[in-house]
Amino acid sequence: xxxxxxxxARQNALWLAFRRNRLSWVGLALLLVIVCAAVFAxxxxxxxxxxxxxxxxxxxxxxxxxxxxxxxxxDVLSRLIYGARVSLVxxxxxxxxxxxxxxxIGILSGFIGGIFDRVVMSFLDVMLSFPTLLLxxxxxxxxxxxxxxxxxxxxxxEIAPFAxxxxxxxxxxxQRDFIEAGRAMGFxxxxxxxxxxxxxxxxxxxxxxxxxxxxxxxxxxxxSFIGLGVPPPTPTWGSMIREGFENILDSWWLAVxxxxxxxxxxxxxxILGDALRDAIDPKxxxx
Amino acid sequence: xxxxxxxxxxxxxxxxxxxxxxxxxxVRLVPGDAAIAILGDQASAxxxxxxxxxxxxxxPIHVQYIDFLAKAAxxxxxxxxxxxxxxxxxxxxxxxxxxxxTAAALVIGxxxxxxxxxxxxxxxxLWPDYFSRVLSLIGLSFPAFVSGILMLLAFAVxxxxxxxxxxxxxxxxxxxxxxxxxxLNLGLIMTAYITRVTRSSMLxxxxxxxxxxxxxxxxxxxxxxxRHALRNALIPVVTIVGLYFxxxxxxxxxTEIVFSRPGLGRLILGALNARDYTLxxxxxxxxxxxxxxxxxxxxxxxxxxxxxxxxx
Numbered sequence: 039x040x041x042x043x044x045x046x047a048r049q050n051a052l053w054l055a056f057r058r059n060r061l062s063w064v065g066l067a068l069l070l071v072i073v074c075a076a077v078f079a080x081x082x083x084x085x086x087x088x089x090x091x092x093x094x095x096x097x098x099x100x101x102x103x104x105x106x107x108x109x110x111x112x113d114v115l116s117r118l119i120y121g122a123r124v125s126l127v128x129x130x131x132x133x134x135x136x137x138x139x140x141x142x143i144g145i146l147s148g149f150i151g152g153i154f155d156r157v158v159m160s161f162l163d164v165m166l167s168f169p170t171l172l173l174x175x176x177x178x179x180x181x182x183x184x185x186x187x188x189x190x191x192x193x194x195x196e197i198a199p200f201a202x203x204x205x206x207x208x209x210x211x212x213q214r215d216f217i218e219a220g221r222a223m224g225f226x227x228x229x230x231x232x233x234x235x236x237x238x239x240x241x242x243x244x245x246x247x248x249x250x251x252x253x254x255x256x257x258x259x260x261x262s263f264i265g266l267g268v269p270p271p272t273p274t275w276g277s278m279i280r281e282g283f284e285n286i287l288d289s290w291w292l293a294v295x296x297x298x299x300x301x302x303x304x305x306x307x308x309i310l311g312d313a314l315r316d317a318i319d320p321k322x323x324x325x
Numbered sequence: 326x327x328x329x330x331x332x333x334x335x336x337x338x339x340x341x342x343x344x345x346x347x348x349x350x351x352v353r354l355v356p357g358d359a360a361i362a363i364l365g366d367q368a369s370a371x372x373x374x375x376x377x378x379x380x381x382x383x384x385p386i387h388v389q390y391i392d393f394l395a396k397a398a399x400x401x402x403x404x405x406x407x408x409x410x411x412x413x414x415x416x417x418x419x420x421x422x423x424x425x426x427t428a429a430a431l432v433i434g435x436x437x438x439x440x441x442x443x444x445x446x447x448x449x450x451l452w453p454d455y456f457s458r459v460l461s462l463i464g465l466s467f468p469a470f471v472s473g474i475l476m477l478l479a480f481a482v483x484x485x486x487x488x489x490x491x492x493x494x495x496x497x498x499x500x501x502x503x504x505x506x507x508x509l510n511l512g513l514i515m516t517a518y519i520t521r522v523t524r525s526s527m528l529x530x531x532x533x534x535x536x537x538x539x540x541x542x543x544x545x546x547x548x549x550x551x552r553h554a555l556r557n558a559l560i561p562v563v564t565i566v567g568l569y570f571x572x573x574x575x576x577x578x579x580t581e582i583v584f585s586r587p588g589l590g591r592l593i594l595g596a597l598n599a600r601d602y603t604l605x606x607x608x609x610x611x612x613x614x615x616x617x618x619x620x621x622x623x624x625x626x627x628x629x630x631x632x633x634x635x636x637x
Contacts, residue, residue, distance in 0.1 A: 286477060
């Protein structure tokens with residue numbers, strides 16, 4: 039069936055992205071460094087990220103503490119390494135949830151069509167009219183600061199974009215012969231949507247996911263900065279920057295290093311997302 | 326054209342209604358008791374009951390909903406629990422500061438972004454193009470508060486060119502000096518965005534037949550770019566920047582917090598710290614209304630600048 043004829047062409051997209059866009063290697067390398075830091079945090083971190091050495095509080099970077107220490111005398115480098123876990127996990131899980139729920143809504147809406155589709159689309163338009171940060175902030179504030187609530191808040195802000203991305207190809211695909219054939223063979227609607235429509239758009243959805251994970255990580259950092267993130271003492275980049283901001287006049291290292299870590303992560307994901315999108319987009323591919 | 330405008334304005338009404346419904350549902354979907362969230366779990370039963378009746382939570386849900394819509398229709402989005410002033414009053418006090426900041430950022434973004442994007446498109450796949458692409462990717466990767474703090478560290482704390490704390494004096498010079506860094510922070514992110522959008526839009530236009538025709542009939546390169554290419558390329562730029570408005574609001578909120586500028590950012594932060602949920606709910610409605618309004622204006626502007634848009 040047409041499913042098998044379509045997927046191999048798309049899988050080449052990954053190769054194409056790396057062959058055509060040399061910058062994407064830089065993105066991949068940066069991302070690998072961050073993922074490794076998160077995975078091997080206990081091995082890499084020179085100190086316990088929660089251990090307080092009050093004698094060594096607010097030390098500038100030195101041979102003992104490469105990136106300095108914070109107001110409780112905790113090692114900034116160790117906290118930075120552990121902080122990668124929070125950013126990556128929150129970003130990844132939130133995007134995964136948004137991707138599953140959003141794609142399901144988009145496919146359902148596009149497949150059923152008619153008034154149902156119109157109602158769903160106008161709801162999505164309304165969701166898109168809330169500024170992402172404020173929507174996340176509002177939900178996180180009402181739910182209370184915790185890891186799960188943060189993930190939920192960020193996931194909700196990203197559902198509507200995924201639904202939009204999934205809906206457009208559904209409308210094109212449902213008119214194709216292989217769907218008609220499936221219907222004639224008596225396949226159920228959920229089966230058609232899940233096994234025959236979804237696999238044909240999985241690459242688009244995943245590429246958008248890698249781009250929006252950057253925005254999810256940015257939202258997580260912003261919410262942590264405001265004080266709505268994973269509660270202390272868990273090290274998160276956003277809350278580290280918040281602490282650095284409070285000591286901005288005398289302890290520059292507190293804010294600078296977590297800032298660079300967030301920048302590096304978001305940049306890596308943006309570079310990769312860009313390259314992948316160019317590779318699957320027929321408009322730019324033809325050029 | 327007038328008909329198109331009227332239709333577009335009317336189309337915003339169901340969207341606004343739906344938006345109010347979403348806010349209403351969202352606020353009530355949250356588990357837990359709003360009164361406890363506001364007063365804390367130590368509050369007495371009487372004060373909780375009083376708070377519930379003040380919020381109208383003791384009414385049946387459909388009564389609450391109709392009441393909420395009816396009040397919103399008259400511009401009443403609730404009162405701040407902390408100050409007792411209406412949401413619109415609270416917003417009106419700080420809005421000029423935020424508008425000043427976002428307007429300055431848009432101007433900076435247009436001044437730098439449009440030429441940079443055009444230049445990059447004209448030198449496609451040459452080093453100016455790579456340079457501007459990498460720069461705009463970096464610019465777009467900065468969360469607004471991160472770039473703000475780095476700028477604050479570099480220009481205010483280290484170089485001491487600007488005040489660390491927002492408005493200090495009352496003169497025009499002081500005012501501009503306190504606006505400069507926040508505007509530059511937001512403006513650079515805007516520049517990155519506009520550069521990117523202009524570049525891709527320009528690339529699309531440069532492939533059009535009418536550009537080839539103009540070139541063939543001997544239009545000078547400068548005039549070709551300005552009068553034929555750029556004018557057409559800027560149309561989608563207007564739309565896309567309009568769609569970016571929601572993100573711009575989020576970024577300006579963060580920028581205001583970092584630079585301790587008065588504005589919507591501080592209002593939100595204050596509402597969060599005071600557990601002022603009615604103010605937060607009202608602010609959501611106000612912001613979403615803004616975005617819907619800007620989208621509507623963008624659509625109308627699109628119709629005005631591009632005569633090819635069909636008004637049906």
